[in-house]
Amino acid sequence: xxxxxxxxxxxxxxxxxxxxxxxxxxxxxxxxxxxxxxxxxxxxxxxxxxxxxxxxxxxxxxxxxxxxxxxxxxxxxxxxxxxxxxxxxxxxxxxxxxxxxxxxxxxx
Amino acid sequence: xxxxxxxxxxxxxxxxxxxxxxxxxxxxxxxxxxxxxxxxxxxxxxxxxxxxxxxxxxxxxxxxxxxxxxxxxxxxxxxxxxxxxxxxxxxxxxxxxxxxxxxxxxxxxxxxxxxxxxxxxxxxxxxx
Amino acid sequence: xxxxxxxxxxxxxxxxxxxxxxxxxxxxxxxxxxxxxxxxxxxxxxxxxxxxxxxxxxxxxxxxxxxxxxxxxxxxxxxxxxxxxxxxxxxxxxxxxxxxxxxxxxxxxxxxxxxxxxxxxxxxxxxxxxxxxxxxx
Numbered sequence: 001x002x003x004x005x006x007x008x009x010x011x012x013x014x015x016x017x018x019x020x021x022x023x024x025x026x027x028x029x030x031x032x033x034x035x036x037x038x039x040x041x042x043x044x045x046x047x048x049x050x051x052x053x054x055x056x057x058x059x060x061x062x063x064x065x066x067x068x069x070x071x072x073x074x075x076x077x078x079x080x081x082x083x084x085x086x087x088x089x090x091x092x093x094x095x096x097x098x099x100x101x102x103x104x105x106x107x108x
Numbered sequence: 109x110x111x112x113x114x115x116x117x118x119x120x121x122x123x124x125x126x127x128x129x130x131x132x133x134x135x136x137x138x139x140x141x142x143x144x145x146x147x148x149x150x151x152x153x154x155x156x157x158x159x160x161x162x163x164x165x166x167x168x169x170x171x172x173x174x175x176x177x178x179x180x181x182x183x184x185x186x187x188x189x190x191x192x193x194x195x196x197x198x199x200x201x202x203x204x205x206x207x208x209x210x211x212x213x214x215x216x217x218x219x220x221x222x223x224x225x226x227x228x229x230x231x232x233x234x235x236x
Numbered sequence: 237x238x239x240x241x242x243x244x245x246x247x248x249x250x251x252x253x254x255x256x257x258x259x260x261x262x263x264x265x266x267x268x269x270x271x272x273x274x275x276x277x278x279x280x281x282x283x284x285x286x287x288x289x290x291x292x293x294x295x296x297x298x299x300x301x302x303x304x305x306x307x308x309x310x311x312x313x314x315x316x317x318x319x320x321x322x323x324x325x326x327x328x329x330x331x332x333x334x335x336x337x338x339x340x341x342x343x344x345x346x347x348x349x350x351x352x353x354x355x356x357x358x359x360x361x362x363x364x365x366x367x368x369x370x371x372x373x
């Protein structure tokens with residue numbers, strides 16, 4: 001079993017293909033890997049409680065850790081109290097630290 | 109040191125006319141030549157790269173003709189010839205109306221449901 | 237420096253076209269500040285990020301001249317990252333893909349950046365602790 005860091009920079013409003021990446025994260029977690037999805041850039045947009053946030057709930061239920069780049073959130077005016085419950089703001093340092101620990105890292 | 113790398117290619121026909129190839133397929137070919145152990149997984153629109161008979165010939169801009177159009181299916185055959193395993197996601201092919209007989213020889217298909225297991229067998233996964 | 241881990245990043249986007257370029261530079265900055273050595277392989281359009289002839293401009297919408305606008309050119313950010321590495325005793329090895337440079341006529345870059353090839357990237361991959369590829373779309 002391995003540690004995975006899936007970095008999602010795109011959002012489901014504009015890009016259908018995000019669903020593939022979400023499903024990949026969930027299936028890796030179902031295979032009992034440790035999976036973190038780090039939302040960044042427009043990838044944080046569904047993290048503001050909205051109709052698409054349920055996609056993130058599904059990920060969380062599958063055992064995927066959900067983090068959102070704090071700068072990307074702030075850049076888009078997404079306040080912490082508006083975040084979907086499953087998402088935690090995080091610094092980009094998390095990406096660096098996970099890379100340094102040898103996570104398999106994929107950018108979408 | 110990573111032993112095996114999986115290159116996932118999903119963008120298709122981006123800059124391929126100017127480059128006269130796909131830049132990630134080219135990169136994989138070059139790295140293989142430099143000693144890398146890698147495979148290529150085509151997904152999304154990039155599964156179309158495995159289609160036989162793609163023809164981008166005949167372009168000209170004023171009097172300047174393109175004499176060497178991209179032939180991406182042939183580039184994939186070069187990759188396979190170099191020992192790179194080229195896979196394509198089965199459902200992505202089917203969704204695009206592609207059948208096995210449409211594809212170059214040597215491309216293997218893999219189901220979407222098997223991607224998690226596939227990734228586990230590589231040390232690094234580069235998602236292009 | 238021997239105890240430092242090394243991370244490698246490959247990216248592909250030209251400046252000013254999307255947020256991936258900025259994010260890549262943020263990652264490099266963050267890695268250096270966390271005490272890592274960093275390798276960068278600038279592939280395709282990304283070779284323009286360190287292009288020496290970028291020039292700032294004024295912004296009429298903001299009512300600011302060039303000096304007031306302090307419009308960033310990414311080459312300055314790259315230069316600042318090289319300096320950050322030096323200050324911290326870390327290594328930032330920034331390689332421009334040579335063929336990408338040639339086909340774009342982007343052969344003039346800031347000091348501290350060097351020309352290379354995919355073979356350099358493969359060497360980076362083999363010698364670093366991890367690699368992240370940030371593709372273009």
